[in-house]
Amino acid sequence: MNYEEMRAMEQTHVCAQCGGRLSTKWDPGKSFYRLGCGRDPNHQGFSRIPSAEEELQRGLAPASNMSKEDHRVFEGQFEQRIGPSLLPKADLETGQALEQGQLQGLIAWAEVVSLRPYLGHVAIMRGKPYVTIDGYYYLARRRGRSLSIGVRPAT
Incomplete structure (x- = not known):
């Protein structure tokens, strides 16, 4: 560099x-x-530094220059505009397309464990639901815990 x-x-x-x-x-x-x-x-x-969309997906507090009302409006617009594209469409490992029943089951499971599927918090792998990295960040923020996932170069 x-x-x-x-x-x-x-x-x-x-x-x-x-x-x-x-x-x-x-x-x-x-x-x-x-x-x-x-x-x-x-x-x-x-x-x-996460973008506004990434902050929302990870459950971060609204940016200091954004009021809570603006954040709620932004959140609603984000879910309508981008949310459906963040729903999983296929099994991560097999690549097999998800059926409507599997998708509805995944959405129901996500809501039970306090995740938001329209923000990309869940995925399907080998036919089972898994929490994504954004889902882990979101749950940690909601529970008031600090979470840091880092990567270092393999040199």
């Missing part, structure tokens, strides 16, 4: 451990630029 790409990532990503802003710094010991947490240089990893 070059210097310009690192500077661009400062605007679109945050530290995975503390949520702080990233900064690009020169590492004199290794003689190259390093992208890292601006608060603590020992923090590892970073995550992309």
